[in-house]
Amino acid sequence: MDSLPVELLCGIIGLIKDQRDLRSLCQVSKGLNTWATPFLYHSVTLTAAESDLGYLHVKAFSEGLLAPESRLRHVKHLHIVAPFRERLECRCIHWYGHFEEDDSENGENKENQNGNNEIRPKNPKKSDHYDLEDSLMSVLQQLKENSLLSFSWDLGICIPSTLLGEKGILTKTQRHIESLSLTTGGVDEQNIEGSYLPALLQLKCLRSLSWKAIKTVEELYALRHGLWYNSQHLLNLEVDLVDYPAVYNNWCAENPGFPYRGTWQKPFGDNFFATNVLGLMPGKPIIMFPALQALRFSVVPFSCAIMEMAYALNLTNLRTLKLHNCLDSLKLLDFVTKALQPIRLTSFELVTDIYDQALVRISNFLETFTGLEELFLLFFRFKCHYEEDYWPSIRYHKSSLKRLVYHKETYRTDHKSVLSRYTTQKGSTCGSANDATIGLPLVDCIGISDDGFALKSKLEPIAPTLKWKLLHVRWTAASRPNWCDWAGNDTTSEPLARHAVAGGSYASWRPMSQYVPGDLHTFATWAFGPAGLPKLQILASGDFSHKGRFDERNVLLCRRLLPVSDIDSDSEAEDETKPDTTLNNKKTSPPRRPYRRMRKEDWGLWDGIEGGFAMLEACPVEPLIRK
Secondary structure: OOOOOHHHHHHHHHOOOOHHHHHHHHOOOHHHHHHHHHHHOOEEEEEEEOOEEEEEOOHHHHOOOOOHHHHHOOOOEEEEEOOOOOOOOOOOOOOOOOOOOOOOOOOOOEEOOOOOEEOOOOOOOOOHHHHHHHHHHHHHOOOOOOOOOEEEEEOOOOOOHHHHOOOOHHHHHOOOOOEEEEEOOOOOHHHOOOOOHHHHHHOOOOOEEEEEOOOOHHHHHHHHHHHHHHOOOOOEEEEEOOOHHHHHHHHHHHOOOOOOOHHHOOOOOOOHHHHHHOOOOOOOOOOOOOOOOEEEEEOOOOOOOHHHHHHHOOHHHOOEEEEEOOOOHHHHHHHHHHHOOOOOOOEEEEEEEOOOOHHHHHHHHHOOOOOOOEEEEEEEOOOOOOHHHOHHHHHOOOOOOOEEEEEEEEEEOOOOOOOOOEEEOOOOOOOOHHHHHOOOOOOOEEEEOOOHHHHHHHHOOOHHHOOOOEEEEEOOHHHOOOHHHHHHHOOOOEEOOOOOOOOHHHOOOOOOOOEEOHHHHHHHHHHOOOOOOOOOOEEEEEOOOOOOOOHHHOEEEEEOOOOOOOOOOHHHHHHHHOOEEOOOOOEEOOOOOOEEEOOHHHHHHHHHOOOHHHHHHOOOOOOOOOO
């Protein structure tokens, strides 16, 4: 090992992706420890429990073979994350007095106004944000100056001023950050912690900027300056307003004269994002982001500024475009269609309501260019009108399309309850999986909103021609709100042992469902069987958005290639070989299922499915944070 060139040795170690393997390699010898430690600490993730967002798990950095200072100086990417599963509002640790009095010390799950069980965090203490700052400072103070390349704050709470304030440690010592990701929703204006503006004035090397759950005017001002200072070299931009009416009301409260401001009144109306965030001028199109390659807007308005925003965002130069519930997004697509300029998109994701000639307008847009590799669509208030005219636009990209999601929802309501907000369209007769997939020879990953029984009948005639490796049977949590209860009592459900799938972007996900519903069992038996889908490797069912919010209802199945062995859990093996007593008291063994639930040993299947993770998480039905 000592005779290997340093470059070759580092290249070999760099191929190791599993953190546990890298940690084991560091413990082999002092020599390997020296070379493997930089790779082990190249990217560090600090996690917080959803019930106590003021406490970060940093104990691991005070233990180990080397002093913490010598390890953390290798950190290039720092991620601070927490799940968004049950505590979907009141996340900020500054919400003093917003909690009801609780008899228990730590709080307990209570029923909210909509009748849903929601986790109630413990009553916040004034020392919570100080504990959070102390934990962060113990890590950040040990980083090498200006060595951090990316920083993620995905807790859903405001950022302490000691990090991104005027005298914050990141503001002063880490000015070469190239990727910044913030999730700060759920903050009251009076509870905002410090100011983000000084930090974004100093970070002038950003190539990727993501800010989700923006709510306050302070955050909008900071976003504006961050965009202005980095517009010429920004490659990736993501903005999620989550609750547009609340953001708009906060803006109007801070700016009493808005939107009645001279020239802005007629041309841009009340589109404060175009006027005061992007700083656009009516009738003066400029390319604000000449290098932009990927854009994701969620609940961002395009109204009254279609042309100006299309030019500013340089839409014709984008490779990835994702629009989720954006006001007048279809008008934006109309403008791009009529512009007759070359479009370079390879990935397009759209979440919108379907009304009037919406499908025709989307079809016209898709038929103005070629080369699309990913197409992810989620339609609300969906009706059958014009659907037959829509399929040719999908097949227009048959020579390049590899991943497709086509999800239809009949209703969208305005209830606050997360689990009762949407109703899934099941067993619909308008359109079919045949129409969406026939003539698409390169598609190997697909997501369809249909129940198992309907999907099987639609796919049987064309199954031998399909090359799908990953099939996602999409349904929302609202369509099966008590899924675990009825699945456990359903005599047609197939029991599966609980197992937390680890690895990739699913590393923090909870154990998935221990049952396969009867309709999914019937479909999986056919799909993985000899008359089913010949190339199918993974069958997913459920809602995989927001990093495992609905994992207790989700199911991941794979093809069974090996006989029952130690790979399968004892409970599953016993379930398959358990004899069945008939009326004549004759014991027969039930037929083996051609599928089984995915385990850690099956994780290599994802390596052969390009873009599989992204497709499962595409087109989320519910917002990240509750309005």
